Amino acid sequence: MKIFFDCDETIITWDVRLRPGVKEVIGSLRDSGHEIYLWSGNGPRWEIVRRFDLHDFFLDCYWKPLYRHHERLEELGIPFTPDFVIDDHQEVVDAFGGVRIEPPAHELSKDRELWRVYDVITDHVKTLKGD
Ligand SMILES: [Mg+2]
Structure with missing residues (x-):
């Protein structure tokens, strides 16, 4: 996806x-064959990719549409529709399908949200395959 x-x-x-689990979870998703992109309502966030050395994890960075989500993909230069968003x-x-993530826990070392998201994605993929 x-x-x-x-x-x-x-x-x-x-x-x-950086939230706990970013490299582990996105690395696993990439190993499973998924294409992973980073987008933001504040523009393509290459400074975050550089700052945390995430070049091996995200294929590209885009502007995220904050309204008329589907309609605006083209004007924002996004060449395809996301299959799943976090x-x-x-x-x-609601616009694209995916999972809402809780903002990082105050005590960051205890934050497990990205692993929960990983489980949601793998369950979703199993459902798509009809397993
Ligand atoms: Mg946000």
Whole structure:
């Protein structure tokens, strides 16, 4: 699947710390053959990719449409429709399908949300395959 991760409060905290599990979970998804992209309502976030050395994890970065989500993909230069999105905002999840993620826990070392998301994605894939 083409899986799009939101940036703020999804893979990083409000004060720009990398959330636990980003490399492990996205690495596993890539190993399973998924195409993983990063998008954000604040624009393509290459500075985050560089800062946390995530070049091996995200194939590309895009602007995320915040309204008229499907209609605006083309004008934002996104060449395909996401199959599955991970976002802390329900609207984006409702628009494309996916899973809402809780913002990072205050005690970041105890944050397990990305592993929960991983389980949701693998269950979704099993359902698609009819397993
Ligand atoms: Mg966000």
